[in-house]
Amino acid sequence: MDKVSVLLTSRWNWKLLEEAKKWGIERPEECLSCGACVGACPAARTSSYNFRKVVRDVMLGNEEKVLSSREIWYCFYCFYCTSKCPSKVEIPYFIMRLRRMAIERGYGGDILRVVISTSINLMERGVSVLPSDYDRMSPASAEESMVRLRESLGLPPVMRVSEKAMEELKTIFKETGFEDEVERIRSGKWPFKGISEKY
Numbered sequence: 001m002d003k004v005s006v007l008l009t010s011r012w013n014w015k016l017l018e019e020a021k022k023w024g025i026e027r028p029e030e031c032l033s034c035g036a037c038v039g040a041c042p043a044a045r046t047s048s049y050n051f052r053k054v055v056r057d058v059m060l061g062n063e064e065k066v067l068s069s070r071e072i073w074y075c076f077y078c079f080y081c082t083s084k085c086p087s088k089v090e091i092p093y094f095i096m097r098l099r100r101m102a103i104e105r106g107y108g109g110d111i112l113r114v115v116i117s118t119s120i121n122l123m124e125r126g127v128s129v130l131p132s133d134y135d136r137m138s139p140a141s142a143e144e145s146m147v148r149l150r151e152s153l154g155l156p157p158v159m160r161v162s163e164k165a166m167e168e169l170k171t172i173f174k175e176t177g178f179e180d181e182v183e184r185i186r187s188g189k190w191p192f193k194g195i196s197e198k199y
């Protein structure tokens, strides 16, 4: 038995934790609630995000609270926290799995619809962020600035992914179901529920 569950094991409900761990994510139950991850996390500096609370609610089996909340959507996978955690909890992977579970239950659609453009770029151009994305108010001038910058560095004006690489990417998108999921989100056919702002 691990260090944390020795203290409070009678209160733990392992169902959600075990479900999340099916992806081979290690050690969330060894969280010491020390806060080192939260102190290091750039997302926590500008939001309410607190991984300690998330892992605790997972351990307590507060399934709907965790999966229906915006709290699991602040992390942007920089992995800084993993270098700070004394228990080597795989925080970003754990959050990734919780998001997947949330999506499977119909949550997170409003967030996915915002970020879907990066997936569409990836499918159509082989890169997730295009120069025009840097300034959505003025995409044409953002493109022009990037072309000028690339030319000043002696690079071709537009970055191109090779045809071979594009073919490989298309195969990956098709075989993994990524293409179908992007289409479902883009077309609005995925019946997403709203998520809770409060945690």
Ligand code: SF4
Binding pocket: 037, 040, 041, 042, 043, 044, 051, 074, 075, 076, 077, 078, 079, 080, 081, 082, 091, 092
């Ligand atoms: S990976 Fe996520 S949780 Fe970890 S420090 Fe970065 S934003 Fe924060």
Ligand code: SF4
Binding pocket: 030, 031, 032, 033, 034, 035, 036, 037, 038, 051, 052, 084, 085, 086, 087, 088, 089, 091
């Ligand atoms: S750094 Fe690790 S042990 Fe400390 S609160 Fe974060 S996940 Fe838990």
